[in-house]
Amino acid sequence: MICKKVMVWFLTALLATNTLLCLPNVAGAEKQNLSDGVQQAQADSEQKEQELTNETASFEPPTSATNSVYNALMMSLAAVEYTSIIIDPGESYEFQNTDTVSKSIYSNASQSKGILYDSVSYKEDGDISTVHMDYGISPIGVPGGGTAFITNTGTAALTVKVTDVFTYSTSEDPALERVTLSKNESYRVVNEGWTARSIQHDGSNTDNRRFDYAKYKADGTLSASALNIGSYDV
Known part of the structure; x- marks a missing residue:
């Protein structure tokens, strides 16, 4: 019961x-001003001081482990393939996350351009995770094993992008x-x-x-x- x-x-x-x-902020090349104020003989002091004042040396910090991990992550993300689905105004789609962890659905939603949608994401047990009405922000998350319904409520076509962990189909039922x-x-x-x-x-x-x-x-x-x-x- x-x-x-x-x-x-x-x-x-x-x-x-x-x-x-x-990104994380990547440390840029630093310039180190070298001016040691070494006093030369009176005959060439002006020339030497001018050379030292103008001299610079570039310092390139070694690539840290953190930056290496970040670069590898960016390359991995760039290699991910997305499938684009166009949802016309009034249309609804159902998305199933077949992975065990939360995944995101990306879109071209924009308040200023009138590209809006309703959405509701359900957990694997059927409980509601998130709800949005006339939403103009990307992305939205779908829990592992969960389902999301998206309805285009705007005045222009909504393009959503998903990875292959999602299965999808049109839906007769709106998100809300x-x-x-x-x-x-x-x-x-x-x-x-x-x-x-x-x-x-x-x-x-x-x-x-x-x-x-x-x-x-x-x-x-x-x-x-x-x-x-x-x-x-x-």
């Missing part, structure tokens, strides 16, 4: 539409289930999982997208509530 932690939210949109969702609340409309959301989770939203005080909410524990007692907010993790 699996005991689930149930949390209930009630949310009401107030003024406008809200969408609720669930989206519900749009109109002004004065309310929704009841139930957490059927066994751990606390947040609801992603695009509420904004600046854009006048605010809402009220009340959150209840499994036994029905009030956990938290707020009025007329636009920037809060629910």
Whole structure:
């Protein structure tokens, strides 16, 4: 028997539409000024001092073990082959990490260019690892043995790159289930999982997208509530 932690939210949109969702520094060559102030005979002192003042010697530090490891790592990374997948706006993909350690999915996501996505990463046991809404940053991590869903929510094509440890396919299900609340409309959301989770939203005080909410524990007692907010993790 699996005991689930149930949390209930009630949310009401107030003024406008809200969408609720669930190197190392490598040492460079150093220049060592050599000016030992040796006094020569009076006849050639000016010439010798001028030569010593202008003389420089280059110092090249030996390659350290740390730099050797770093260079080897960079060469190894350069040799890694990536597969590119183009995800058009509205499309969703599922990615499975077949490795036993966390791996990253890279992309050309950019807030300024309107290349955005929703994503959710699951651990091997099915528990949620990370959630992002309208995200414009790369990369995202997928736990070893875990799965990630990515949905292009932007206005331009999203290109993702993965190594051969990932298997992938298109998905009929989006990364996040989206519900749009109109002004004065309310929704009841139930957490059927066994751990606390947040609801992603695009509420904004600046854009006048605010809402009220009340959150209840499994036994029905009030956990938290707020009025007329636009920037809060629910």
